[in-house]
Amino acid sequence: MRRRIGAIVGLVLAGLVMAGATAWGALVLYYLGAGSAGVRTAAAWSFAAVGLAALIALFVRRTRRLAGVGFAMAFVPVLVVWGGATPSNDRDWQPEVAVLPYATLDGDRVTVHNIRNFDYRTETDFTPAYYDRTFDLRRLDRVDLVASYWMGPAIAHLFVTFGFGDDHLAISIEVRKDRTRPYATLPGLFRQYELVYVVADERDAIRVRTNYRKDPPEDVYLFRVTGPITNGRRVFLDYMREINELREHPRFYNTLTTNCTTMILTHTAVNPGHVPYSWKVLLSGYAPEYAYERGRLDRSLPFEELKRRSHINAAARAADQAPDFSRRIRAGFP
Template identity: 65%
Template structure:
């Protein structure tokens, strides 16, 4: 092997060590392996050990001993990391305290614990839930809801299913936070939050975003998805199966791989001709445009015009507590009057 090839190999191994050290240090700092007092010093020592091992790999004849020692430490960390398990039995924030589930009797699906809070402000509300039976044969629409609060690149994506043009139920894939927790994108990589499917009345999950969130305010858009309604029914049942599975076996949320957008894409794989993976799914703010480019939204308008006409904030604020909230926010939207 030439000297250049050996040096390149050493460089590759050193970079792998540095990547593993960075991940391990962050896992210790943000994860729940250690007490709060130990997180910073132990994470710092692990990161430093990785840096030292990478330097030795590049400049010392004892490189393989150093790499082997760090590899052992990293494997032990992974074994320790695997002991962190998700749970349904924590002290949850009230918005995610009650798990939804469904019972199925042929084409009749009864959704239990549909959330419908009565909001006075975003943080001041009266919790409320109800059960409702939906006839799968009457499902006639699927709508994509995108809500923006930090620029065009990032959005929270939800789906809402309509039945006979009258009844709607929305699903929002979120983190299940404990009472003392705040959301952190970085923490979301390190098993800090359980995965939660909010099953909600649109007067809850949409209205809280259009009418009550002020810091920062959110812009909400609703788009009718075009496609065979059989696909919508299969997708609805895939959500139902996942919700029931999470009730029995909790899972962790992950900022990159198990989030509000990637999970939707995974669920659509129950349908033939589902959309392939795209970078626009990771930059979730571009998801509506991606769906449009693949012919699944109303393409009789340019996307820019469709987006402008699909903003529902004003309609939702005018409808507010109205019993026909869902119909009012769709009254003037393109492509939503008929399935």
Template identity: 65%
Template sequence: MLGLLMVATGGWGVLALTYSGPHSDMVRSSLAAAFAVASLAALIALGFPRWRWLALAAYFVLFAVLVVWWRGIEPSNERDWQTDVAVLPYATIEGDVVTMHNIRNFDYRSETDYTPAYYDKRFDLRKLEGIDLVAVYWMGPAIAHIFVSFAFAGGDHLAVSIETRKEKGEDYSTIKGFFRQYELYYVVADERDVIRLRTNYRRNPPEDVYVYRLQGPLENGRRVFLDYIKKINALNNHPEFYNTLTTNCTTNIWLHSRVNPEHLPFSWKILVSGYVPERAYETGRLDTRMPFPELQRRAHINTRAQAADSAADFSRRIRQEPGMTAPATPQTSR
């Protein structure tokens, strides 16, 4: 057991130094290699009673120093950000009216060629009509990017996608996401931006987008919306790190849902994000009047989104399919 602990902590330490160590590649690689050698030496020393406890003490002192260094790595809002995540959204609240600032609405010509644009908009919580769950697939059924879109009377929608905030020249890596390489970022966007980007412009690989109307009391939806606003505003002053496992798109949605007493119970399907819609269906959070495969077929919006393109009524047109809206639900807590 002690040996397994040393293998686990040693492996973590090597990866932490590899991905989060000093900027110099040579120094970073040298430190990671040195820690690997020290870990291996301590592991071998377990087989020699004379040296066992001295080696263990030295190893765990070294590991403690590594942990202190690790905890000293802090997130920041002051970096040379990629254009699509350069501007932080925030909101102001006056009674039931929320004014969202810096709603992203880029004009895309391709995935990488676009004109940045933002706008502010007022949303009346009393006019919230529902929440849509958006699932984006690009590599099979198990992996998806999940986000939500809040629907208001009059055809207004506000999409919020929880993503990584990458610096210029930085690519996404699942492994790096475990090692404090990305700040957490809430993309607050017009659906013609955050959905149309995925249906109309991403080609390598192409993405399939599904939009499901969530079931439940509107009072619950309002609480979730305000919890999102609270987090969005907090990130302006107190940035946080993204984590591939614990602080990602789906786990954060689940955490926001916990403001409601009847929130979705935790399940492995929340971690294997492609199965989140299925999990929502199983627990009655989606329309169960039809089998899930049929609901999924109707929720697929790529063809409709490509036809609507930049139309002003994009949000209405992508939902022109039976089953895209939920049956009426009471507006008080269950």
């Protein structure tokens, strides 16, 4: 009896795996397959039909082995298509992500090239501008976590800023969108977009979110990260390494595994005792609370009070184009 129950459970699990692989494979063929949309749609539906037939055959004793072998053979082209997708730095990029940053290192001095500092009139009307600046790692004295919310508490865009005295450098990990494909969540799982590190002046990266984005508006919070500053320096250098790597070897963005929040966590792994993965990283809006729970934010206040004090929209609007924008949005902060 126990053996029979085990066989049934195993069969059900195999069926669930096959169903999931069928759905994933059909979407791979639809998004990554060759040919027109009609050809890709036909390929996706054909694979789904094969998967459904194999799933039915799996539950018939005399066809079970044939179902497994047949599905495995049908799945090989899916893997070929998936493996054949290659990221590129050569597309007609949207202007916000058209220019890649890079860094040159000379001991403790790091020169960051192509720091974005657009002059915005509206979110979509701006004059592109970039500059280079040299930072002394010995002057790095703070790291801040920025969280921008626009669709409820569960979803936010997170990025970090590094403070060198009065100079602050924002680094936002984003989808590198071209002019032909707006971002959507589901395609983001299927190698449709490249990854980009937007290295920007805070008057760009923060102000565009607080002062210019209206549809929908964004609520922006600035949290100071606690911990040894040596950890911050290691993380900064790891960011620079990845930025230079992406310039030579582009990689894909992934909605779940390679996004703004998971990559921040990846960079912190260079430090001992780094924060482990959590579902609060997947639901990025809860990531600041998770950082608070792990002791990476100021715990002298309850989190809700800390979050209330960390809301910077009003201060950013008041500072606007002021040259001391970074100092003014931190007024009253520790």
